[in-house]
Amino acid sequence: MARKKGEPECCFDCVPCSEGKISNTTDSIECTSCPEDFWSSPKHDICVPKKTEFLSFHEPLGICLTTASLLGTFLCSVVLVIFIHHRSTPMVRANNAELSFLLLVSLKLCFLCSLLFIGRPRLWTCKLRHAAFGIIFVLCVSCILVKTMVVLAVFKASKPGGGAVLKWFGTMQQRGTVLVLTCIQAVICTVWIVISSPSPHKNTKYYNDKIVYECVVGSTIGFVVLLGYIGFLAILSFLLAFLARNLPDNFNEAKLITFSMLIFCAVWVAFVPAYVNSPGKYADAVEIFAILASSFGLLVALFGPKCYIILLRPERNTKKAIMGRETTNFSK
Known part of the structure; x- marks a missing residue:
């Protein structure tokens, strides 16, 4: 009344x-x-x-992202099988087989970790999703960084008086470098989770008649440091690969690394403003898209040309062919 x-x-x-x-x-x-x-x-x-909203496995957007994640995982498995089956061929051996295997496994984990961002946020998924994402991506980028450093070391060792350089890039040194770089990110994630960890949150500010379930990052500084460390390693890999892009053809993996890291950096530079301006479940969708896009970029750019030669151009996957290209390039 x-x-x-x-x-x-x-x-x-x-x-x-x-x-x-x-x-x-x-x-x-x-x-x-x-x-x-x-x-x-x-x-x-x-x-x-009130109605609840979160990125679900049952809605069209969640189904598309889940399908893309599983497709990427399947493709990584296929490429890994190809490389293992042809591990004794010059193409696989010349591209540091051990680091290639580790890189493929880490890429597979990158695709799988995107599934943690789908579904109703829980305390354990909020803590695990960003920690897993940060550690796995650093493992992936660390492998690429070490591969780039080995390319530069091998080329330098081919010059007179450069043989001593290779002793700093042996198998144990490569494993140790990847382990140390990954452990640094693990420490960052541990400190972040202990001090102010991500947690589920019921947000009622986006919509009056809906409750949006989301994961708040806790410490913004921790999230920025996590992303910044990945960005630092990615930029370092890009710069080193860019410097090595004009090396002789048998070292042309540097060109693939340069292109792949350019894609990787472009995706994550575009991610930041898109993530900040996306409400609710769309912020999770943007992060998943960035994870999948950068992972597909690395997989296709780094391993696509090699699989093409291994499967479709086997005449180029011989020691004689590689030595022939090497001689031709040096003669120029």
Whole structure:
């Protein structure tokens, strides 16, 4: 009942309650606010539970992202089988087989970790998703960085008086470098989780009639340091590969690394503003897209040309062919 101004008390209008309030009593003069997790019905006579929103496995967007993640995992497995089956061929051996295997495994984990961002956020998934993402991506980029350093070391060792350089890039040194770089990210993630870890949050500010379930990052500084460390290694890999791009043809993996890291850096530079401006579940979708796009970029750019030669041009996958190209390039 809304009394008319300047009229007797018996004169009133019947008006509906405002959004989020109800009245289920005849001739009531005020409305009752619904609890935080409830909203008013269309008739404003009862409170109904608010709809919930999160990136689900059952909605079209979640299905598309899940399919892309599983497809990437399958392709990594196929490439890994190809490389293992042809591990004794010059193409695989010349491109540091052990690091290539480790890189393929880490790329497979990159694709799989994107699945942690789909589904209703829980405490364990919020903590695990960013830690797994940060550590796995550093493992991946570390392998690429070490491969680039080995390319430069091998070329330098081919010059007079450069043989001593290779002793710093033996198998143990390569494994140790990847391990140390990955452990640094593990320490960053551990400190972040202990001090102010990501946690699930019910956000009611985006929509009045919906509850958006999301993971808040906790410490923004921790999240920035995690991404910054990945970016630092990626930029370093790109710069080293760019310097080595004009080496002789048998070292042309540097060109592939340069192109792959350019894709990687471009994706994550575009990710930051898109992530900040995306509400609710779309922020998770943007992060998943960045993970999948950068992973597909690395997989196709680094291993696509090699698989093409191994499977379709086997005449180029011989020691004689490689030595022939090497001689030709040096003669120029």
